[in-house]
Amino acid sequence: MDRISEIYQSRFLRLDDMPEGRDVRLTIATSEPVGNTGEHKPVLGFDGTNKAFVVNRTNSKIMAARLGDRLSDWPGHEIILSVGTSDFNGARMICVRFPRGSEPLVQASPKTPPRDDMSDEIPF
Numbered sequence: 777m778d779r780i781s782e783i784y785q786s787r788f789l790r791l792d793d794m795p796e797g798r799d800v801r802l803t804i805a806t807s808e809p810v811g812n813t814g815e816h817k818p819v820l821g822f823d824g825t826n827k828a829f830v831v832n833r834t835n836s837k838i839m840a841a842r843l844g845d846r847l848s849d850w851p852g853h854e855i856i857l858s859v860g861t862s863d864f865n866g867a868r869m870i871c872v873r874f875p876r877g878s879e880p881l882v883q884a885s886p887k888t889p890p891r892d893d894m895s896d897e898i899p900f
Contacts, residue, residue, distance in 0.1 A: 807850040
């Protein structure tokens with residue numbers, strides 16, 4: 777082990793885990809809210825890797841607009857991640873994010889059938 781990133785490994789996806797110059801397509805295996813009291817963020821687990829991804833507020837809104845507001849509906853869908861930049865506390869930071877200028881989410885066939893909210897009986 778010659779790298780600090782190898783010594784201090786994390787269960788969460790980091791910049792060091794991203795291939796240089798390439799987007800990564802991952803299938804969501806799990807999605808759950810994780811956090812301290814008062815502050816929760818969605819955390820995604822993926823098929824084929826033990827790394828999880830903490831989804832910030834901006835990316836959560838993008839995902840909810842495309843996959844729905846329920847975290848339980850997200851598994852089985854694919855996301856595309858890339859290395860990009862973001863403003864944080866007034867500074868430009870390098871981060872893992874959806875590719876700029878492209879469709880960030882690709883809908884795959886969900887592992888569970890979609891809920892049929894229209895199946896209730898009409899009373900007239």
